[in-house]
Amino acid sequence: MYGRNWSFRITWFRILLIISVLIAAAASLYRFIYGLGAVTNLNDQWPWGLWIGFDLLCGIALAGGGFSTALVVHVLHRDKYLPIARAALLTSLLGYIISLASLLLDIGRWFNFWRPFFYWGFHSVLFEVFWCISIYTTIQVLEFGDIFFEKVKCPSLKKILGYMITPLLILGIVLPTLHQSSLGSLFIVAVDKLYPLWWSMLLPFFFVWSAFFLGPAMVTIEGTIASRAYGRDPELPVFQSMTRITTWMMIIYFIIKMIDLNYRGVFGMAFNGSHESNMFLIEMIVFVLLPIFMYAIPSIRNKLWGVVTASVLVVVGVVFNRMNVVFTGMARSVGGSYFPSAWEFLITLGMWSFLALAYLFIVENFAILPKEGHAHSNSTATYGTHFPA
Amino acid sequence: MSNGVLVDISKCIGCRSCQTACRTWNDLPVKTSQNTNQWDVPVELDADTWTRVSCYLAGEGNERRWRFVKRQCMHCNEPACESACFTHSFLKTEEGPVIYKPTELNKDYCVGCRYCMIACPFNVPKFQYEKTFPYVQKCRFCYDRLLENERPACITACPTGALKYGDRQTLLAEARQRINSNSNYVKHIYGEKEYGGTSWMYISDVPFEQLGFKTSVSEKSIPSYTWQALKWTPYIFAGWGAMLTAMRFFTKPKEEGHNEAEMYAPVDPKE
Numbered sequence: 001m002y003g004r005n006w007s008f009r010i011t012w013f014r015i016l017l018i019i020s021v022l023i024a025a026a027a028s029l030y031r032f033i034y035g036l037g038a039v040t041n042l043n044d045q046w047p048w049g050l051w052i053g054f055d056l057l058c059g060i061a062l063a064g065g066g067f068s069t070a071l072v073v074h075v076l077h078r079d080k081y082l083p084i085a086r087a088a089l090l091t092s093l094l095g096y097i098i099s100l101a102s103l104l105l106d107i108g109r110w111f112n113f114w115r116p117f118f119y120w121g122f123h124s125v126l127f128e129v130f131w132c133i134s135i136y137t138t139i140q141v142l143e144f145g146d147i148f149f150e151k152v153k154c155p156s157l158k159k160i161l162g163y164m165i166t167p168l169l170i171l172g173i174v175l176p177t178l179h180q181s182s183l184g185s186l187f188i189v190a191v192d193k194l195y196p197l198w199w200s201m202l203l204p205f206f207f208v209w210s211a212f213f214l215g216p217a218m219v220t221i222e223g224t225i226a227s228r229a230y231g232r233d234p235e236l237p238v239f240q241s242m243t244r245i246t247t248w249m250m251i252i253y254f255i256i257k258m259i260d261l262n263y264r265g266v267f268g269m270a271f272n273g274s275h276e277s278n279m280f281l282i283e284m285i286v287f288v289l290l291p292i293f294m295y296a297i298p299s300i301r302n303k304l305w306g307v308v309t310a311s312v313l314v315v316v317g318v319v320f321n322r323m324n325v326v327f328t329g330m331a332r333s334v335g336g337s338y339f340p341s342a343w344e345f346l347i348t349l350g351m352w353s354f355l356a357l358a359y360l361f362i363v364e365n366f367a368i369l370p371k372e373g374h375a376h377s378n379s380t381a382t383y384g385t386h387f388p389a
Numbered sequence: 390m391s392n393g394v395l396v397d398i399s400k401c402i403g404c405r406s407c408q409t410a411c412r413t414w415n416d417l418p419v420k421t422s423q424n425t426n427q428w429d430v431p432v433e434l435d436a437d438t439w440t441r442v443s444c445y446l447a448g449e450g451n452e453r454r455w456r457f458v459k460r461q462c463m464h465c466n467e468p469a470c471e472s473a474c475f476t477h478s479f480l481k482t483e484e485g486p487v488i489y490k491p492t493e494l495n496k497d498y499c500v501g502c503r504y505c506m507i508a509c510p511f512n513v514p515k516f517q518y519e520k521t522f523p524y525v526q527k528c529r530f531c532y533d534r535l536l537e538n539e540r541p542a543c544i545t546a547c548p549t550g551a552l553k554y555g556d557r558q559t560l561l562a563e564a565r566q567r568i569n570s571n572s573n574y575v576k577h578i579y580g581e582k583e584y585g586g587t588s589w590m591y592i593s594d595v596p597f598e599q600l601g602f603k604t605s606v607s608e609k610s611i612p613s614y615t616w617q618a619l620k621w622t623p624y625i626f627a628g629w630g631a632m633l634t635a636m637r638f639f640t641k642p643k644e645e646g647h648n649e650a651e652m653y654a655p656v657d658p659k660e
Contacts, residue, residue: 037518044435044515047503075633077640086653108501108516108523112476115498121475125615126504128622130475151655166637174630178622185618189473189508192606204618230656334512367653 008361017353024350027343028105036108039343045336048106050344053326055102055351057183058319059095060133061211065222066092066140067176068215072245074169081242083235083370084219086147090368091222093140094355100137101351125185132179139172147366181208187325195329196266197280202256203325209256213249214318216242217291217311224308226363232372239307246314247295254288279328287317391466391588392485392535393557394544395564396459398593398600399573400551403428403442403457410546411440411461414531434460436515439528440543447595456595458602459543459552462487462513462528463580464588465610472612473508476500478525485557485588486530489514499524510584510603510611530588557588564592585610 031039042049069088073081104110117134121127142161149158184207187194200206220239227234261267270277270284291313300306327338340348363369412419417437428444440461447456468487471479476498481487490496501523505514517523531541539545544554553560561581568574573594580590583606591597598604607614 033521035519035521035523037520037523040518042516042518044433044506044518045512047506047516071633075637075640077637077642079642082652106502108503109497109499110501111522112497112500115500116475119476119498121477123472123612123616123619124475124504125619126473126502127475128619166634170630170633170637173633174626177629178625181625182619182622185615186504186507188614188618189469189504189611191611191614192510192603193507201614201617226656232656363656365655367655369654369656370652371654 006365008364014357014360017357020346020353021350021357024347024353027347027350031105031343031347032110036106039341039347041338041341041344043336043338045334046338048326049338050340050348051102051106053323054319055348056099056106057322057326059099059102060180060183061207061214061318061322062218062315063092063095063099064176064180064211065215065218066095067173067180068212068245069219070169071173075173081238084223084238086368087222087226087363088215088219089140089143090359090362091218093137093144094358096133096137096140098351098355099133102348103133105347125182125189128182129179129186132175132182136172136175136179139168139175142168143172147368151366176211177208180211181205183207190330190333193330193333194325195269195276195332196264197261197269197276198325198329200260200264202260206253206257206321209249209253210318210321213246213253214314216246217314220307220311221315224304226369229360230363230369232369234304235370236304236307239304239311240301243295243301243307243310246311247292250288250292250295250314254284254292257284257288276328276332279324283317283320283324287313287320291317391483391557392530392555393464393560393588393590394541395553395555395560396589396591397551397553397567398456398458398591398595400549401442401457401459402549402551403444403455404548405442406546406548407459407543407552408438408441410542411528412438414534414542415439415529434513434515434527436517436523436526438515439526443601445595445600447599454595456593456600458591458600461543461589462530463511463583464528464530465584466586466588467584467610467612469508469510469584469611470505470514472615473504474499475502475504479505482532484532484535486532486535487588488529488532489525489527501525508611510606557590560590564590568592579604582608584608585613 027039036042040049040051065088069081069085072078073085104113107113116127116130142164146158146161146165149155149161181204184203184205187199187203188201190199193199216239220242223239224234226232258267261270270280291310294300294306294310294313300310411417417439420431420437429441431438431441434441440459442457442459445456445458446453448454464481464485464487466481468479468481471481471487478499479487479489490499501516503514503516503525505525506512506516514525514527516525531539531543534541540554544552553563561578564578564581568576568578575593575596577597578590578592579597579602580587585608591602593600
């Protein structure tokens with residue numbers, strides 16, 4: 001079954017993706033030579049923009065599917081979720097590579113990127129983030145090695161990886177737990193700067209918790225897109241059963257959020273009619289309460305459109321939350337204005353195009369997705385139009 | 390001995406000699422600016438402007454008056470920038486100044502991540518965006534002059550005594566004496582307690598919130614907030630790790646479950 005050679009089908013859609021990657025690569029090169037000011041709209045009021053706010057913070061949150069699936073499948077041994085385990089690992093790995101790339105792009109003195117490995121500013125949250133992200137990416141590469149060596153035969157290496165798998169798996173959950181939460185802790189430093197609806201000593205909890213419950217939703221979306229692209233059946237039963245995890249975790253998230261607002265005495269600010277309060281209400285009602293209800297109602301949850309729509313809301317909601325923390329919540333205190341330049345958008349687009357291309361290449365050449373008909377009864381794919389993957 | 394500066398806003402006439410002295414001593418370039426009919430130029434601190442005087446029309450009715458506020462790094466006792474930096478590129482010196490790229494040894498540790506700019510409660514550190522390899526820039530309290538027992542350049546340039554340099558505790562005592570002996574003063578020393586106290590302190594005859602100061606802020610230092618969250622890291626690492634290991638072995642099925650390799654296959658991109 002692994003006798004197939006390497007293959008990569010070229011379609012018009014893929015050519016577009018490749019062009020986008022090339023444009024981004026050229027723009028990145030220009031940025032490395034001429035500096036941030038030449039390419040971005042970043043300024044003294046807005047030192048962090050699209051690359052940190054979206055590519056890094058959201059990329060890593062969206063990669064949350066990796067560690068939540070690992071916990072459910074490999075630690076709790078819920079085998080019914082096995083079909084999506086490898087796809088979750090793959091998207092997570094790619095998400096981290098994008099985050100590291102955007103981090104390298106964003107730091108002013110990029111040739112110094114290795115410094116924090118040697119000069120330990122351990123009192124900085126960024127120190128924890130940096131270490132955890134780099135080690136966890138390495139661990140994911142090693143975990144992926146297990147899959148890689150199924151195709152590229154190298155029994156001795158595969159055996160070594162086999163011995164390492166338990167510690168790798170455990171570290172592969174502990175590290176993302178730490179740094180997903182510390183991505184939230186990053187903004188604890190913004191006392192009196194970040195709007196009180198978002199600033200909280202519980203930020204680390206909110207970040208790691210939401211990254212975790214976003215995992216199943218992200219896996220649902222990925223799985224649906226992949227099944228459409230390749231004309232396969234979506235793993236609907238798996239998606240449905242995962243909604244239980246997300247629903248309960250989101251209910252707890254919502255309750256703790258309310259308790260936290262009350263405890264800090266800023267609950268009323270949610271209704272003061274300011275731009276921030278409106279954005280906060282949208283975040284809570286559209287992206288937290290609505291998906292909870294959609295997941296809770298069986299007639300919605302049991303349909304593909306229902307579970308996918310709710311999952312999209314969850315994922316967009318987490319992105320929306322991160323954007324609120326980085327941009328909406330900071331705007332009042334830092335002043336000035338920032339809107340990403342065309343180049344910032346193009347480089348972002350190129351990075352996500354790279355993710356799509358890498359995903360396509362890997363699932364077509366490695367055993368990532370379950371064999372057809374494994375998880376449920378076999379039927380021909382009839383779900384909507386196919387993406388020109 | 391930790392030094393500081395007491396700024397008496399009621400004594401400042403807005404001549405901006407300090408601004409010029411800072412530029413001259415630190416060899417900072419001047420940007421030509423358009424005449425915008427605006428008193429304060431440049432409008433904000435930037436990478437080449439480490440101090441600037443801003444003007445305010447404060448008070449009401451007959452009490453309306455111009456007030457001028459010199460801005461620069463506040464040189465916090467427990468600086469947020471120092472705690473936020475993951476390469477030790479900031480240092481709070483014994484003498485008082487918070488300096489960037491502190492020693493000969495670590496003069497080039499900075500990665501350019503700009504987390505210090507997010508962290509600073511006074512939005513002081515600025516970045517050389519136009520440079521290929523930019524540095525963070527901010528007032529360094531003329532640390533080089535202090536080591537030579539000279540006063541900071543801006544202090545020497547002040548013609549009205551609005552800026553007073555000295556030991557922080559002595560200055561605090563003097564500030565207290567000044568605001569208590571004259572009923573015109575607001576009964577508050579800005580910088581005494583704000584964010585755990587700062588080396589630069591202000592007294593004023595006009596409420597601070599009318600002069601662009603961030604008032605009623607935390608009296609706890611910013612690093613203490615971060616540390617409250619960060620100190621749990623090793624315990625979470627060990628505890629969560631042990632818990633996961635235990636759960637993995639506890640829930641392990643008796644018989645060998647699925648053979649993973651048989652379960653998945655590469656996708657055939659047929660259409």
